[in-house]
Amino acid sequence: MTPTQPLFSVDNYRMDDSVGYLLARSRAMLAKALDAALYDAGVTHSQAGIVLLLASGKYTTAADLVRETFTDAASMTRMLDRLQKHGLIERIPRPEDRRQVQLRLTATGTALAARLPAIMTTVLNARFAGFSAEEIGFLKSLLRKLLHTGGLCDGPGS
Numbered sequence: 184m185t186p187t188q189p190l191f192s193v194d195n196y197r198m199d200d201s202v203g204y205l206l207a208r209s210r211a212m213l214a215k216a217l218d219a220a221l222y223d224a225g226v227t228h229s230q231a232g233i234v235l236l237l238a239s240g241k242y243t244t245a246a247d248l249v250r251e252t253f254t255d256a257a258s259m260t261r262m263l264d265r266l267q268k269h270g271l272i273e274r275i276p277r278p279e280d281r282r283q284v285q286l287r288l289t290a291t292g293t294a295l296a297a298r299l300p301a302i303m304t305t306v307l308n309a310r311f312a313g314f315s316a317e318e319i320g321f322l323k324s325l326l327r328k329l330l331h332t333g334g335l336c337d338g339p340g341s
Contacts, residue, residue, distance in 0.1 A: 216306045224295060224302065230266055231299050237272065237288050238296035244286060271295060 191201075198204050217228035226234065232252070236242045242251060249259045263286065266272045271292035277283040288296060311319060 213306070213310060216310060217303065220302050220306045221299075224298065225269065226271075226295070230262065230271075231295075231303070233262060233266060234271060234288065234292055234296050235299055237286055238293065242286075244283065248286075266292070 214228050217231070221228060221231055224231070233248060236248060236251060242248050245256065245259050245263060248254070248263075249256055252259070254262075263272065263274070267274060269291075270289055273287050273289055275285045275287055277285055314322075
């Protein structure tokens with residue numbers, strides 16, 4: 184077996200053309216656009232993401248959200264505190280172990296979760312207007328491949 188050449192090299196590395204930089208800039212651009220679109224809803228893109236994760240039913244604890252979002256526990260606690268203060272979530276001690284807390288959307292949080300996909304898809308449609316459906320599919324498959332390579336993707340809907 185022949186060893187493969189590294190895909191990236193110090194010799195021709197340019198930060199402004201690096202994959203990490205381009206991913207980070209793209210994420211920042213989308214985040215800024217989402218924050219603007221979500222302003223009237225009273226949440227940031229990060230808060231909206233947590234609301235949607237809770238609405239999915241797959242995540243019920245702060246630890247679940249920390250793992251999914253690669254956020255540290257202290258930052259997640261602050262985020263959940265803000266969501267609770269805004270009446271979007273509630274923390275419910277688990278009867279079998281009161282040290283563990285279950286997170287649940289309130290009625291207000293559930294109503295917001297129902298509105299978020301329309302807001303988010305409007306932003307995505309505007310930002311990806313120059314892309315074809317095939318290009319979007321290819322981009323998503325490449326991003327899933329990147330996540331799988333790191334062992335972080337759990338399925339086709341991720």
